[in-house]
Amino acid sequence: MRDNELCRLLGIEKPIIQGGMAWIADAKLAAAVSEAGGLGIISAMNAGADYVADQIDKIRTLTDKPFGVNVMLMSPHADEVARILVHKKVPVVTTGAGSPSKYMPEWLAAGITVMPVVASVAMAKNAERCGAAAVIAEGQESGGHIGELTTLTLVPQVCDAVNIPVVAAGGIADGRGMAAAFMLGAVGVQMGTRFLVAKECGVHQTYKDMVLKASDISTVVTGRRFQASSCRCIKNKFSRGFLKTEYLPETTAEDIAELGVGALRLAAVEGDRDRGCFLAGQISGMVNREMTAREIVDEVYNGCISLLKGAN
Amino acid sequence: MRDNELCRLLGIEKPIIQGGMAWIADAKLAAAVSEAGGLGIISAMNAGADYVADQIDKIRTLTDKPFGVNVMLMSPHADEVARILVHKKVPVVTTGAGSPSKYMPEWLAAGITVMPVVASVAMAKNAERCGAAAVIAEGQESGGHIGELTTLTLVPQVCDAVNIPVVAAGGIADGRGMAAAFMLGAVGVQMGTRFLVAKECGVHQTYKDMVLKASDISTVVTGRRFQASSCRCIKNKFSRGFLKTEYLPETTAEDIAELGVGALRLAAVEGDRDRGCFLAGQISGMVNREMTAREIVDEVYNGCISLLKGAN
Numbered sequence A, B: 001m002r003d004n005e006l007c008r009l010l011g012i013e014k015p016i017i018q019g020g021m022a023w024i025a026d027a028k029l030a031a032a033v034s035e036a037g038g039l040g041i042i043s044a045m046n047a048g049a050d051y052v053a054d055q056i057d058k059i060r061t062l063t064d065k066p067f068g069v070n071v072m073l074m075s076p077h078a079d080e081v082a083r084i085l086v087h088k089k090v091p092v093v094t095t096g097a098g099s100p101s102k103y104m105p106e107w108l109a110a111g112i113t114v115m116p117v118v119a120s121v122a123m124a125k126n127a128e129r130c131g132a133a134a135v136i137a138e139g140q141e142s143g144g145h146i147g148e149l150t151t152l153t154l155v156p157q158v159c160d161a162v163n164i165p166v167v168a169a170g171g172i173a174d175g176r177g178m179a180a181a182f183m184l185g186a187v188g189v190q191m192g193t194r195f196l197v198a199k200e201c202g203v204h205q206t207y208k209d210m211v212l213k214a215s216d217i218s219t220v221v222t223g224r225r226f227q228a229s230s231c232r233c234i235k236n237k238f239s240r241g242f243l244k245t246e247y248l249p250e251t252t253a254e255d256i257a258e259l260g261v262g263a264l265r266l267a268a269v270e271g272d273r274d275r276g277c278f279l280a281g282q283i284s285g286m287v288n289r290e291m292t293a294r295e296i297v298d299e300v301y302n303g304c305i306s307l308l309k310g311a312n
Helices: A005-010 A026-034 A049-062 A078-087 A103-111 A121-129 A153-160 A177-181 A206-215 A239-245 A253-260 A263-268 A282-285 A294-312 B006-010 B027-035 B049-062 B076-087 B101-109 B121-129 B151-161 B177-183 B206-215 B236-246 B251-261 B263-268 B282-286 B292-308
Strands: A017-020 A039-045 A065-070 A092-096 A113-118 A135-138 A166-169 A190-191 A219-222 A229-235 B017-019 B040-043 B067-072 B093-097 B113-118 B135-139 B166-169 B187-189 B220-223 B231-234
Touching: A005 A190, A017 A026, A017 A039, A017 A294, A026 A039, A026 A065, A026 A294, A039 A049, A049 A065, A049 A078, A078 A103, A103 A113, A113 A121, A113 A229, A121 A135, A121 A153, A121 A219, A135 A153, A153 A166, A153 A177, A153 B067, A153 B121, A153 B151, A153 B177, A153 B282, A177 A190, A177 A294, A177 B151, A177 B177, A190 A294, A219 A239, A229 A239, A239 A253, A253 A263, A282 B151, B006 B187, B017 B027, B017 B040, B017 B292, B027 B040, B027 B049, B027 B067, B027 B292, B040 B049, B049 B076, B067 B076, B076 B101, B101 B113, B113 B121, B121 B135, B121 B151, B135 B151, B151 B166, B151 B177, B177 B187, B177 B292, B220 B236, B231 B236, B236 B251, B251 B263
Parallel strands: A017 A190, A039 A065, A065 A092, A092 A113, A113 A135, A135 A166, A166 A190, B017 B187, B040 B067, B067 B093, B093 B113, B113 B135, B135 B166, B166 B187
Antiparallel strands: A219 A229, B220 B231
């Protein structure tokens, strides 16, 4: 671990990345994770370039350490956000929801380290072909938008398919998950749900409480009927209603898209227990305590190291 | 690994169990796995007591080593099968599709080691309460009937919840997966898909070929709309048709049950590429070669040992 490939690539101390959760991963949380020796990520979500620029300026007042920005490629503002990242000389970019090939030449020319989130071998190969420095292989146990493969099956298949470093994401909450990821061939991990309850995370307390109180079977996947829109969230009035509507014969893909509008904000900002969409992973049942980002990073990292040391 | 808890419990040499795949896991395959130092399992599937008794007699002509029988608790013949296992003094029983509590007193009195397959923390606790010696925590990356949790998220949560040994199943095909399972707290693994292509496995060659040629995204889950009947299988004409019917507004749970009748036999016995239901896990993309059961056991075990040794 002392000469970890991901740490060298990103200039960080511990190969732990914080997931770019929409409406949750802001400059404050990201700075706390970067200060703790991991890589903090600001989510650009569906926001415009101004918001992203502000967040980048803010994180630079909070930390001198490397950080990243996650670009949601389906965002209507993706083009302008892509440009602002170059302008602001952001060190690391992660991408979600598609192929970043369109933006790669510009980002690479600007010296940005790009790590696309991938859900299949084909996506990983595409990322490698267009110059990604690493890929984040994310299994469907993760919260939010998901693919089909699980982390345990995705990571080794991606490792076999590409020559760039692989980061494991989805289903990792502690040292056990991190050590497992290393056995599968990953050189680092990305965690979302665990950092959602970090003390520095400004998400509404109701959201944190829903994760802290969740059990192993508290999440559900909406949107599976219409492919490519599968989304893992906590069971509540919203998600149950969504599923009911989803399977009505007359429901169309457009209806489904409509249904989700504003629900993330209602969860993260308003803490609306009934009408909010509370994205969270299957490891929510293991996340039982608010801690600082540093405590989380240290606990996960030290747990992993001690398991790896004791393994033989 | 030298003093492995599962090996002691079962009297085997290597903590690798072969999954009890219906229409596939017969005495011949199970004997080969047991002879290789793992634990072979005969599937009782939906068969009557006579078939199961025959298979037990047969495996005893092929090996002196421990073996097990998998009881599908929803089988109409479950009661008579449960009795024959006692009569035949089977050393190990694994169970699927429900709680085995009804049969536990009789099995325990007969000295049988019972290991239920579980898909959630609640099922694991139930198994422990009714006297199971261990649980097999199976994630939804597995082939066949599946739950919702993935192996990476299920295994640590089950380990935290029970005091009996935990075996990891679902998504394990090589030493990497086995080593990952150990990091998560498991003391052994169960593999189905990998043993499906063992040379000693008598399944139709077309079935083997479909697994050998599969990629990471070759499986699909049917039956999700009607809960409790989710089933992972390889994408083909049958599974595509199934999914289409499943989401028709007029389709009922009964229609769905009808739809699957006979399809496993068509796959495993007839090798009917279009009309068969080819159950297989998400690691099918990693299973590329027919090998003997001994070669598989040795490769997975040695791969795991070498990763664990190199870990620190």
